[in-house]
Amino acid sequence: MRIASSSVLVSAIVALGVPLQSVAQSSGSLVLEEIIVTAQKRVESLADTPITVNVVTGEALDEFAIFSFDELSNMTAGLSISGTQFDTDIATRGLGTNLTAPISPRVTTYMDGTFIAQERNLFSGLYDLQQLELLRGPQGTLYGKSSPAGAITIRTTNPNLESIDGFIRQSFTDRDGSNTQVAASLPLIKNTLGLRVSGLYDNNENSGVTNVTLDEDSQTETKAYRIVLLWEPSSNFDARLSWHSIEDDADADIVVEGQGIDFDDRIALGDFDGAYENKAEFLIFESNYTFTNDWVATVSYSYQDASIDRFFDGDATEVQGREQFVPSPTENSIYEFRLASQGNDFWDWTVGAYYGDAESNTGVEATTYVFDPRIPGTPVRADTRSTASLTSEDWAVFSHNSISISDNGTLTLGLRYNDAKRNAEQPFVTNAFLLTDMGEVLVRSSETDGVLPEVQQLEDDAFTGSIKYQHDLDEDLMAYAAFDTGWRDGSANIAGNPQPPVFGAFDSEDSYNLELGFKWRLWEGRGSFNFATYYQLYEQFHYQAASVSYRDLDGAVSLADPVVNVDEAISYGFDTDFAMLISENWNVSSSISFNQTELTKADAVACTTDAPVGDALWSFNTCDLNGDPAGGLPEWSANIASEYWGALTNLSSQWYVRGLLNMESEYYSPANREDLDSYASLDLYLGLRSVNSAWDANIWVKNIADESARLKDRALPDVPDYDNGVMITSPYVEIRRQLAPRTIGVTVSYNFGR
Numbered sequence: 001m002r003i004a005s006s007s008v009l010v011s012a013i014v015a016l017g018v019p020l021q022s023v024a025q026s027s028g029s030l031v032l033e034e035i036i037v038t039a040q041k042r043v044e045s046l047a048d049t050p051i052t053v054n055v056v057t058g059e060a061l062d063e064f065a066i067f068s069f070d071e072l073s074n075m076t077a078g079l080s081i082s083g084t085q086f087d088t089d090i091a092t093r094g095l096g097t098n099l100t101a102p103i104s105p106r107v108t109t110y111m112d113g114t115f116i117a118q119e120r121n122l123f124s125g126l127y128d129l130q131q132l133e134l135l136r137g138p139q140g141t142l143y144g145k146s147s148p149a150g151a152i153t154i155r156t157t158n159p160n161l162e163s164i165d166g167f168i169r170q171s172f173t174d175r176d177g178s179n180t181q182v183a184a185s186l187p188l189i190k191n192t193l194g195l196r197v198s199g200l201y202d203n204n205e206n207s208g209v210t211n212v213t214l215d216e217d218s219q220t221e222t223k224a225y226r227i228v229l230l231w232e233p234s235s236n237f238d239a240r241l242s243w244h245s246i247e248d249d250a251d252a253d254i255v256v257e258g259q260g261i262d263f264d265d266r267i268a269l270g271d272f273d274g275a276y277e278n279k280a281e282f283l284i285f286e287s288n289y290t291f292t293n294d295w296v297a298t299v300s301y302s303y304q305d306a307s308i309d310r311f312f313d314g315d316a317t318e319v320q321g322r323e324q325f326v327p328s329p330t331e332n333s334i335y336e337f338r339l340a341s342q343g344n345d346f347w348d349w350t351v352g353a354y355y356g357d358a359e360s361n362t363g364v365e366a367t368t369y370v371f372d373p374r375i376p377g378t379p380v381r382a383d384t385r386s387t388a389s390l391t392s393e394d395w396a397v398f399s400h401n402s403i404s405i406s407d408n409g410t411l412t413l414g415l416r417y418n419d420a421k422r423n424a425e426q427p428f429v430t431n432a433f434l435l436t437d438m439g440e441v442l443v444r445s446s447e448t449d450g451v452l453p454e455v456q457q458l459e460d461d462a463f464t465g466s467i468k469y470q471h472d473l474d475e476d477l478m479a480y481a482a483f484d485t486g487w488r489d490g491s492a493n494i495a496g497n498p499q500p501p502v503f504g505a506f507d508s509e510d511s512y513n514l515e516l517g518f519k520w521r522l523w524e525g526r527g528s529f530n531f532a533t534y535y536q537l538y539e540q541f542h543y544q545a546a547s548v549s550y551r552d553l554d555g556a557v558s559l560a561d562p563v564v565n566v567d568e569a570i571s572y573g574f575d576t577d578f579a580m581l582i583s584e585n586w587n588v589s590s591s592i593s594f595n596q597t598e599l600t601k602a603d604a605v606a607c608t609t610d611a612p613v614g615d616a617l618w619s620f621n622t623c624d625l626n627g628d629p630a631g632g633l634p635e636w637s638a639n640i641a642s643e644y645w646g647a648l649t650n651l652s653s654q655w656y657v658r659g660l661l662n663m664e665s666e667y668y669s670p671a672n673r674e675d676l677d678s679y680a681s682l683d684l685y686l687g688l689r690s691v692n693s694a695w696d697a698n699i700w701v702k703n704i705a706d707e708s709a710r711l712k713d714r715a716l717p718d719v720p721d722y723d724n725g726v727m728i729t730s731p732y733v734e735i736r737r738q739l740a741p742r743t744i745g746v747t748v749s750y751n752f753g754r
Contacts, residue, residue, distance in 0.1 A: 030581040031525035038153070039135050040400070040412075041142050041350060042342065047519050050412060050470040050480035052136040052532040052575050054079070054591070058129040058157065064641075064660055064683065065171060065700055065747055067179050067202060069122050072132070074662050074683070077637040078575055078593025079134060082712065082737045088120040092136050092150045093534070094571050094595035095631045103491045103542070103563070106149035108139070112156055112242055113286045114302035115144035117332040117358055121280035121306050122154070124222045124248045128183045128198035130155040136575060137534060138486035138513050140464030141400050141414030144336060144354050148486030148511040148538070156242065159194030159230045160185035165753025166196075173745040176219075177204030185753070192233055199225040208741040211253045211268040213318045218268070220250040236290040241283075248278040254316040256716070258732035264708035266741070269732070270313035271320060280306035296340050298352075304332040314366070314496070314717070316734055321719045322368045324496050330360035350400040355393075362388040364428075364496050369720050370556045370727060377725035379435045380443065382554055386450065388426040388494045395419050400466075408473075414466035422458040424492035424505075426450030430553060446553060448498040455492060455505035462487040462508065476521040486511040488542060493562045500550050500618035503562035503606070510539045526581050533574040541569040541630065543599070546671035547715035549608045550620040556727055557613050559717045560620075567601035569630040588642040597630035608671070608715065629668045632712060634678065636665040648688075656698075658685040667711045672733075679709035679739055695750050702743045712737035 035046040039053045046053055054076040066072065070081045080091040089096040090107040097105040109119040116122060132154050139151045166184035171177070183198035202222040209218035224246040232238045252274030257263040286300040307329040314322030338352035364386040372380050398416035405411050432444040464487050470480035490507040493499070517532030543566040552558040573595035580588050599605075602625035609621045645656035660683040667676040682705065687698025716730040 030584060032528055032579055032581060037133055038155075039133055040402075041338065042340065042348075047478060047521060047528070048470075049519075050410075050468045050478075050482060050517075052515070052517060052530070054134040054136075054577065056132045056134075058131060061126055061129060061132075062169065062749070063643075063658065064685070065702070065745060066126060067171070068124055069126060072126075074639070074660060074681075075641075076134060076577070077591040077639045077662075078136075078595060080633050090119065090152065091631065091633055092134065093536070093573065093575075094597040094629075094633050095149050096633075097542070097544075104145045104147065104488055106147060106488070108143065108145045108147040108151045109154065110143065110151060111154045111244075111282070112240070112284045113298075113300045114284050114334055114336070115356065116282075117304055117334070117356070118280065118306045118308075118330055120308070121246060121278065121282075121304075124220070124278070125200045125202060125224045125246060127181045127200040127224065128157050128196075128226065130157045136532070137482070137515055137536075138464070138466075138484040138511060140484055140486050141398055141416045141466045142350065144334065144356065144396075145394070146396075146416065146418050146462075146464045146487045148488060148509070148513075148536070156226060156228065156244075157183065157196060157198070158240070159187070159196035159228055160753070161187050161191050161194040161230065161232065163187060163753055165751070166198075167749055167751045169747065169749035171745055171747040173204060173206060173743050175205040175208065175743065177206055177743075177745065178202070179204070192231065194230050196228040196230075197225070198228075206740065206743055208266045209251075209253050209255055209268055210266065211251075211270060213269050213271055214273065216251070216273075218251040218253045220248065223247045237288070239285070239287040241285050244280075244282040244284070246278070246280050248276065250276045252276045252310060252312045254313065255735040255738070256316050256732040257710075257713075257735055258730075261732070263710045263713075263735045263738055266738075268316070269318045270316060271318050272313060272323065274312040275310070276312075277309045278306070280304070294342050296338075296342060298336075298338040298340070300334075300336045302332075302334045304330075304334070306330050314368075315719050315730065316716055317719055317730065317732060319719050319722070320369050322366070322717065324367075325365040326362065326496065328360060328362040330358065332356065332358045346404050348402045350398075352398050354396040354398070356395070358390070358392045360388075360390045362390070362494060364388070366496050368497070368554070370554050370718075371720055371725055372555050373727075374555055375434065375443075379720060379722070379725075380432050380554060381435055381440075382430055382432045384428055384430045384497055386426055386428045388424070388450070390492075390494070391423045393421045394489075409469065409471045412466065412468035412470070416464045417461065418464060418487060418489075419461040420459070420489035422489070422491050423456065424451045424458075424494070425456055426492070426494060428498045430498065432554060444553070448553070449501075450495055450498060450504065451492040452501050452504045458490055458492075458505065460489045460508045462489075462510070477518060478520075479518040480516070482513075482515045482517075484513045484515070486513065491563075495560065495562075497558060498553060499558075499560045499562065500620055502618075503560060503564070506542060506563050506565050507540050509542045509565075512537045522580075528579045529576070530578075531574065531576045533572075535572040536570065538569040538571070538630075539567070541566040541599070543569070543602075543605065543630065544670070545606045546669075547608055548606045548620055549613050551613050551615065551617055553617065555615075557718050559608075559715060561714075562606065564606055566599055566605060566625070566630075567603075569597065569599050569602075571595060571597045571630065573635075585646060586642070586644045588640070590638065590640040592636075592638045594636055595633065596635055597633075599625045599628050599630050602626050602628065628673065629670070632668045632670055632676075634665040634667055636663075638663045647691075652691050653688055654691060655688050656686075658687075659683065660685075667709075669713050671714050676711060676713065677709035679707050681705075681707050681739060692754055693751060694754050695748075697746075697748045699746045700744070702745075703740060704742065706742035707739060708741075709739040710735060711739065
């Protein structure tokens with residue numbers, strides 16, 4: 001489906017909002033529940049926070065059967081989360097990050113107060129969570145890594161220190177899907193020490209992908225568990241220790257389009273079983289001590305050990321062309337200390353320090369079959385081996401201050417010094433064999449530095465800061481203005497095969513963001529309306545060049561996706577959300593996001609053009625990309641969620657119907673420099689629950705109309721034509737992201753201890 005214009009999205013929200021206002025004016029007895037956030041590292045009302053924050057509670061995740069991280073995109077407009085395997089991306093305000101480069105993402109993630117270095121480990125399973133907060137715009141002062149586009153904070157559920165409680169939740173889907181979630185809290189010492197254990201098992205074929213070459217349906221399996229220990233021996237001290245373990249096994253089948261295959265056929269052609277395996281373990285500790293003068297000292301530490309192995313068909317066809325095995329183990333240790341005042345009438349401050357170190361050794365075993373034009377008609381097999389050794393250190397010191405300059409006005413000032421060191425090496429060894437009737441003949445053996453010696457060690461530093469002013473115009477309306485800066489250090493590009501040396505590394509990126517917004521409590525608390533508009537400038541922008549053709553060592557044309565610096569890019573738009581209690585048994589919420597990104601100074605950027613690639617080694621073409629989108633996300637997106645319920649008095653229960661509508665305008669393909677698809681998708685839920693929430697049973701349908709949309713694609717490399725002894729352009733395009741197919745499910749849950 002194509003949405004004809006952005007006015008469709010606006011009209012849908014306006015049409016919904018008009019009757020709601022008239023209903024709201026007839027009664028003021030209902031009040032929206034106050035939303036509490038920790039966006040500024042202190043507990044405060046969302047209505048008092050001068051940041052654009054979207055909140056998704058653990059209860060909402062359960063209500064809308066959100067099982068994986070990428071489904072969070074459905075919960076708020078302007079958030080895009082893609083990828084459930086190695087290549088993952090979280091984006092907001094039009095921009096995200098391709099995580100094949102070893103750099104901090106534009107939208108960082110935090111769990112239980114600590115930065116998660118490998119956010120792809122969160123993608124496969126969401127369970128037993130208390131709350132998620134999406135912070136939009138640069139987070140350059142308070143959080144562990146300076147991030148220019150935003151941050152997501154995740155809080156897992158605490159143990160109950162008073163009584164035993166927990167839940168059992170079972171879901172089944174029509175594609176052999178089963179999702180089992182369990183949790184139990186045990187107070188070891190009442191009101192002092194508690195333990196919570198939770199777990200997840202998920203197995204499904206929900207992607208709907210079939211490998212027709214192997215006659216197999218794509219399947220994923222996730223096993224995870226979490227142990228949380230909470231100690232509160234006194235009113236001024238607490239300590240929390242958690243252990244998280246997750247293991248994923250998935251088929252790595254690449255969906256293609258071409259040769260009569262449409263993307264929504266969800267067909268893969270790989271000639272062998274691709275696989276993805278992920279194992280991750282996190283140890284997270286956080287402790288708070290409150291001094292007699294109400295200063296609070298916070299110490300946090302995490303150890304993160306993850307291993308991601310991929311074995312995949314690089315040409316994505318039934319032809320023997322390219323295959324890769326990429327094992328990638330990583331270790332991270334992260335420390336943070338904060339000291340903060342609280343409750344002061346004039347000035348509340350936070351000072352702190354952050355340190356993180358990381359080590360990874362990403363192996364590459366690649367086999368490529370080509371026809372070298374210099375040796376007509378005889379295939380060549382190139383065996384490439386490499387280990388990308390990466391180490392890094394990041395540290396920072398920061399201060400964040402809130403100053404009350406009048407009864408209604410608060411000034412926030414933040415400053416952070418960031419320092420980053422990177423060491424990266426990736427030597428390639430390639431042996432090329434001529435495959436003759438008499439056997440293999442070694443025709444070339446070469447060694448190549450994937451990261452040039454002069455950029456193997458990088459060190460950079462920067463100051464980031466924040467200036468905000470918020471003013472309470474009355475007890476129901478707060479307006480604010482903010483100027484924030486963001487920064488991301490440079491790094492090396494890590495590749496599966498030798499690439500042009502100029503792609504070896506890229507410099508750091510700076511950004512500057514101006515934001516104006518307000519938060520409005522409507523109709524005596526029965527509704528709320530929040531709005532923010534922003535303009536953000538990026539210098540030395542980290543641009544993900546997509547599917548760049550270049551001449552490789554074998555004389556063939558290969559593809560690369562390097563991160564390169566573009567002189568300047570901009571991002572501007574607005575975010576808004578609305579919530580309303582229509583009646584005591586009917587609620588509605590909606591959000592709209594508009595964003596425009598543009599490369600404003602982008603001369604001679606690596607790209608693929610219609611012109612042939614030069615014959616010289618490492619040749620590639622460039623484009624003038626001035627005016628092109630800086631990202632591939634839609635300009636408009638909107639979300640509407642609503643629930644209506646009624647009582648069944650004789651059963652002490654309630655029936656309910658719930659809906660979730662998502663709409664997005666066209667995505668953009670940087671690889672092909674063309675618009676992709678827009679879509680509108682509706683999820684419906686019908687259920688029965690007890691009045692005291694002890695049990696709940698519902699049936700649901702996601703994407704009820706089975707809407708299809710291509711959201712992200714990429715060109716595929718040339719493939720060998722064995723019949724004619726030459727290389728030919730791949731007849732297929734890789735579909736990297738598309739709208740999930742219709743999925744029908746049922747969920748039954750039981751909460752004990754209530």
